[in-house]
Amino acid sequence: MSSERFSISDERKAHYGRFIRQFRRNQKAMIGLGIVVSLFVIAIVTSLFPEIVPYDPGATNVPNREAAPSLSHPMGTDELGRDVFSRVVLGTQISLYVGFTSISAAMVMGTSIGIVAGYYQGLTDEALMRAMDAMMSFPPILLALTIVAVMEPSLNNVIIALALVYTPFIARVARSAALSVRNESYIEAAEARGESDLYIIFREVLPNCVGPLLVQGSINIAFTMLLEASLSFLGLGVQPPEPSWGLMINSGWAYMGDAPWMVFFPAAAIATAVIGFNLLGDGLRDVLDPKGEIIE
Amino acid sequence: MNPNTTDPLLSVESLRTQFRTEEGTVTAVDDVSFSLEKGEVMGIVGESGAGKSVTARSIMQLIDYPGEIVSGSITFGDRDLLSLSEEEMQGVRGNEITLIPQDPMTALNPVLTVGQQITETIELHQDVSSAEARTIAIDAMREVEIPAPAERIDEYPHEFSGGMRQRILIAIGLACEPDLIIADEPTTALDVTTQAKILDLLNDLREKHGVSILMITHNLGVVAQTCDRVGVMYAGNLVETGAVSSIFARPRHPYTRTLIDAIPAVDSDRDRLYALPGSMPDLKSLPDGCNFAERCPHAVDACRTGDDPTLEPASDGEGGSHAACIRSDELDLSESAVEAGDARQQKDIADDPLLEVNGLKKHFPSGDGLFGNLSLARTDGGGLTLERRYVKAVDGVDFTINRGETVGLVGESGCGKSTVARTVMQLLEPTAGEVYFDGQPLHSLGKSAIRSLRQEMQIIFQDPKSSLNPRKTVGQIVGRGMEKHGIATGDEKRERIAELLERVGLQASDVDKYPHQFSGGQQQRIAIANALAVEPDLIVCDEPVSALDVSVQAQILNLLDDIQAEFGLSYLFISHNISVVQHICDRVAVMYLGKIAEIGSVDQVFDAPYHPYTESLLSAVPHPTPETQPERILLDGTVPSPLDPPSGCPFHTRCPKKIGDVCETDVPVPEPVGGESTHQISCHLSEADMSDPLYETGESDA
Numbered sequence: 002m003s004s005e006r007f008s009i010s011d012e013r014k015a016h017y018g019r020f021i022r023q024f025r026r027n028q029k030a031m032i033g034l035g036i037v038v039s040l041f042v043i044a045i046v047t048s049l050f051p052e053i054v055p056y057d058p059g060a061t062n063v064p065n066r067e068a069a070p071s072l073s074h075p076m077g078t079d080e081l082g083r084d085v086f087s088r089v090v091l092g093t094q095i096s097l098y099v100g101f102t103s104i105s106a107a108m109v110m111g112t113s114i115g116i117v118a119g120y121y122q123g124l125t126d127e128a129l130m131r132a133m134d135a136m137m138s139f140p141p142i143l144l145a146l147t148i149v150a151v152m153e154p155s156l157n158n159v160i161i162a163l164a165l166v167y168t169p170f171i172a173r174v175a176r177s178a179a180l181s182v183r184n185e186s187y188i189e190a191a192e193a194r195g196e197s198d199l200y201i202i203f204r205e206v207l208p209n210c211v212g213p214l215l216v217q218g219s220i221n222i223a224f225t226m227l228l229e230a231s232l233s234f235l236g237l238g239v240q241p242p243e244p245s246w247g248l249m250i251n252s253g254w255a256y257m258g259d260a261p262w263m264v265f266f267p268a269a270a271i272a273t274a275v276i277g278f279n280l281l282g283d284g285l286r287d288v289l290d291p292k293g294e295i296i297e
Numbered sequence: 298m299n300p301n302t303t304d305p306l307l308s309v310e311s312l313r314t315q316f317r318t319e320e321g322t323v324t325a326v327d328d329v330s331f332s333l334e335k336g337e338v339m340g341i342v343g344e345s346g347a348g349k350s351v352t353a354r355s356i357m358q359l360i361d362y363p364g365e366i367v368s369g370s371i372t373f374g375d376r377d378l379l380s381l382s383e384e385e386m387q388g389v390r391g392n393e394i395t396l397i398p399q400d401p402m403t404a405l406n407p408v409l410t411v412g413q414q415i416t417e418t419i420e421l422h423q424d425v426s427s428a429e430a431r432t433i434a435i436d437a438m439r440e441v442e443i444p445a446p447a448e449r450i451d452e453y454p455h456e457f458s459g460g461m462r463q464r465i466l467i468a469i470g471l472a473c474e475p476d477l478i479i480a481d482e483p484t485t486a487l488d489v490t491t492q493a494k495i496l497d498l499l500n501d502l503r504e505k506h507g508v509s510i511l512m513i514t515h516n517l518g519v520v521a522q523t524c525d526r527v528g529v530m531y532a533g534n535l536v537e538t539g540a541v542s543s544i545f546a547r548p549r550h551p552y553t554r555t556l557i558d559a560i561p562a563v564d565s566d567r568d569r570l571y572a573l574p575g576s577m578p579d580l581k582s583l584p585d586g587c588n589f590a591e592r593c594p595h596a597v598d599a600c601r602t603g604d605d606p607t608l609e610p611a612s613d614g615e616g617g618s619h620a621a622c623i624r625s626d627e628l629d630l631s632e633s634a635v636e637a638g639d640a641r642q643q644k645d646i647a648d649d650p651l652l653e654v655n656g657l658k659k660h661f662p663s664g665d666g667l668f669g670n671l672s673l674a675r676t677d678g679g680g681l682t683l684e685r686r687y688v689k690a691v692d693g694v695d696f697t698i699n700r701g702e703t704v705g706l707v708g709e710s711g712c713g714k715s716t717v718a719r720t721v722m723q724l725l726e727p728t729a730g731e732v733y734f735d736g737q738p739l740h741s742l743g744k745s746a747i748r749s750l751r752q753e754m755q756i757i758f759q760d761p762k763s764s765l766n767p768r769k770t771v772g773q774i775v776g777r778g779m780e781k782h783g784i785a786t787g788d789e790k791r792e793r794i795a796e797l798l799e800r801v802g803l804q805a806s807d808v809d810k811y812p813h814q815f816s817g818g819q820q821q822r823i824a825i826a827n828a829l830a831v832e833p834d835l836i837v838c839d840e841p842v843s844a845l846d847v848s849v850q851a852q853i854l855n856l857l858d859d860i861q862a863e864f865g866l867s868y869l870f871i872s873h874n875i876s877v878v879q880h881i882c883d884r885v886a887v888m889y890l891g892k893i894a895e896i897g898s899v900d901q902v903f904d905a906p907y908h909p910y911t912e913s914l915l916s917a918v919p920h921p922t923p924e925t926q927p928e929r930i931l932l933d934g935t936v937p938s939p940l941d942p943p944s945g946c947p948f949h950t951r952c953p954k955k956i957g958d959v960c961e962t963d964v965p966v967p968e969p970v971g972g973e974s975t976h977q978i979s980c981h982l983s984e985a986d987m988s989d990p991l992y993e994t995g996e997s998d999a
Contacts, residue, residue, distance in 0.1 A: 185766075186759075186763040187763065187766040194831070205766055209768055
């Protein structure tokens with residue numbers, strides 16, 4: 002922040018207090034937040050104490066392969082006798098890591114492109130947004146596959162691919178938010194004050210676009226996790242023996258008839274995460290919707 | 298109730314409408330009773346939030362969740378509307394009671410033709426074939442004086458001007474021959490010349506059809522012109538009702554008096570306006586006693602206890618006046634509350650130009666997108682050529698502003714006044730022309746030089762809500778300019794912010810609040826503090842009071858007046874409101890289609906000789922006094938498109954004093970009149986002709 006040194010007063014607390022109150026009253030948002038927070042707790046705890054899971058995720062036990070869920074293996078074992086529960090729990094780390102880093106990168110790129118396009122309009126807007134449209138014209142999975150295939154399958158390249166694929170989606174939202182903020186008189190007042198374009202873009206326009214961007218970001222993070230699973234399923238994402246949910250479905254689908262748990266549990270994990278982030282995004286949208294502010 | 302009430306068309310008894318919100322229950326309409334006779338026009342006036350529109354919507358039962366009509370009764374003819382089912386109510390709405398909405402730009406569906414929208418209502422309520430409905434619709438359009446209705450019925454709303462769209466809305470309202478029309482601010486969104494025509498139309502229709510009209514408005518001038526009776530609302534209560542003439546001659550409620558005093562009248566002196574202090578109480582927690590006591594100049598202790606006073610007939614009963622004031626009989630409010638000694642100080646303005654504008658032009662490429670302004674044109678029967686089309690928003694404007702002076706720019710919407718302001722400030726790049734600020738040529742300075750000069754020029758916008766960044770506190774907003782231009786930092790900055798806030802009538806403790814925590818008038822005060830923060834020489838005021846209620850408008854105008862001398866400011870004051878301009882400005886420029894039609898001191902411009910356009914603008918202003926309604930000059934048609942302005946004098950297509958071909962061929966140049974070089978008019982007429990009053994001007998609409 003700048004040199005502003007106003008203490009956080011009661012007025013400001015009241016401002017955020019209203020947001021928190023409305024958020025807490027929104028069931029969707031609270032359920033979504035609950036799921037997301039649980040996933041984070043799991044990811045953080047397992048990365049700090051990897052031994053907390055009952056089995057080593059890489060330890061094979063071929064004699065006990067394709068075992069049905071039981072007390073010792075609550076989600077059964079896979080084709081190499083590895084414990085599915087341990088692998089699903091540890092897979093949370095990778096899914097969240099990929100989802101978060103890729104969407105953060107997409108947010109930074111997309112927001113910059115979108116706000117610049119929306120602020121300058123005209124030729125800049127046309128050039129940037131037509132490029133974004135071109136990227137959006139490919140199905141996300143195809144574009145991600147192409148990017149990963151051109152580079153080489155690895156975790157980092159998956160993140161780069163996902164970030165590139167979702168940048169246009171963020172850029173579109175950022176542009177439309179910036180376009181409406183651009184027409185507000187306070188932008189003109191800032192110009193009349195002699196502010197530079199950079200100041201106006203980052204200090205006047207950006208803070209007023211945060212709401213829709215937050216919503217778009219939290220919904221898109223679900224899609225990146227899904228796409229990561231798809232890429233891993235196709236063998237172009239996370240490489241074995243890392244426990245990725247998509248990879249587990251990939252190796253398990255051949256055994257669907259005999260050992261459905263191999264697919265079911267990782268799929269359920271993906272579904273839970275996707276639903277969690279979607280609910281959170283939906284809830285945020287309800288709370289941040291300017292129409293909700295009219296009831297004063 | 299009214300003693301002469303024999304058979305009222307509409308009678309509202311103890312109506313109470315509440316809205317349940319997160320912060321508490323808002324009683325928007327509290328115990329309102331009134332009645333409306335057949336063929337009568339009743340006005341309901343009051344500031345925003347007074348409950349006018351909610352009253353109207355309660356009558357039509359258009360109150361949506363979380364609102365609810367809690368108690369009361371509404372009798373229409375012999376039916377109790379509140380006991381009707383939603384289905385029965387649908388048969389009343391649009392058929393027996395119709396609503397004319399406020400904003401003609403958004404009230405019509407853009408994807409349906411106007412004919413479809415009129416016949417829709419007719420077919421819903423009347424058992425007619427679609428061919429018959431079409432005939433009725435064309436008749437209704439003819440009734441509201443839309444030219445060539447049979448041809449225009451299949452056009453879409455965007456093909457009509459604002460005034461014409463309002464006529465279409467009136468046609469929809471009239472199509473089923475209703476008994477009652479509720480007009481909710483029917484002219485607020487329109488220009489003054491269009492407003493005059495719509496009000497005339499409503500008056501005609503009412504005489505012809507005997508329809509009753511409930512006119513909701515905040516404009517006392519509109520009431521004075523159209524209504525028989527008027528009800529004044531404040532904080533959900535009806536505080537005074539009575540005949541228009543008696544309300545204006547002798548208001549019984551102090552609030553009515555203050556409303557009348559707050560209007561800058563066209564023919565008044567430049568006295569200070571009476572500005573009601575404070576703002577309307579919070580409808581969630583109304584004070585004990587009279588709701589108005591807090592702001593009332595005549596309040597006594599008895600006013601602040603007990604219940605809110607109820608409407609009582611005035612003792613002498615003249616004009617059927619009723620007032621909800623315990624002191625209404627002892628107070629004589631027939632005189633204005635503005636004290637004679639409170640006249641504005643006369644200003645001495647030296648001939649010391651701060652801003653000089655010469656031949657300023659701003660042309661915008663028309664159309665959207667990269668190639669939008671290109672169009673194919675065939676010139677002189679030759680081949681097709683690509684042609685760039687431009688909207689000539691400002692087309693050669695000259696004026697100067699001296700130090701300490703206020704120069705007004707008036708004109709209808711689209712005449713280019715805001716573009717002039719933005720071009721002068723170099724927020725838009727001028728197409729041509731010179732702008733000198735304090736001797737420096739702004740038009741040839743580089744970007745960074747202009748940036749440092751920005752400190753000297755500030756702007757105040759029409760919509761205060763939009764001019765303050767909602768994510769910043771008041772302190773951050775006001776302090777930013779000081780920091781940016783190195784005026785003050787740290788503790789010094791904080792002190793100055795506090796001083797400024799107190800100077801514009803806020804509290805020093807407001808620095809940490811966010812803009813949405815203030816009312817519109819307070820937000821405009823913050824905007825003024827923000828403009829003052831960088832210690833400018835010139836402030837451009839772009840319709841600074843148009844979005845505000847009259848009492849708040851008076852406060853802001855007085856504030857602008859006060860700080861002018863104190864801070865040595867010059868103003869470029871842009872407004873479509875002639876009374877406001879006359880009140881605050883030293884000199885005025887009247888703009889029409891990107892050109893200045895007349896410029897001079899306030900007295901010169903608003904007295905003969907006039908430019909014919911100035912004359913018609915002045916005559917169109919509704920006076921807030923029922924007795925003195927001047928003959929109005931109704932202009933033909935609408936403002937021509939600036940894409941393709943008329944040849945010669947831009948005003949010749951509508952000019953009531955057009956003299957002939959010279960108006961169509963020769964562009965008039967500004968010429969001094971009355972032997973004074975300061976008063977210039979661009980017109981081919983002789984001075985004697987410009988001084989001739991022009992009252993009768995044939996037909997109103999082409």
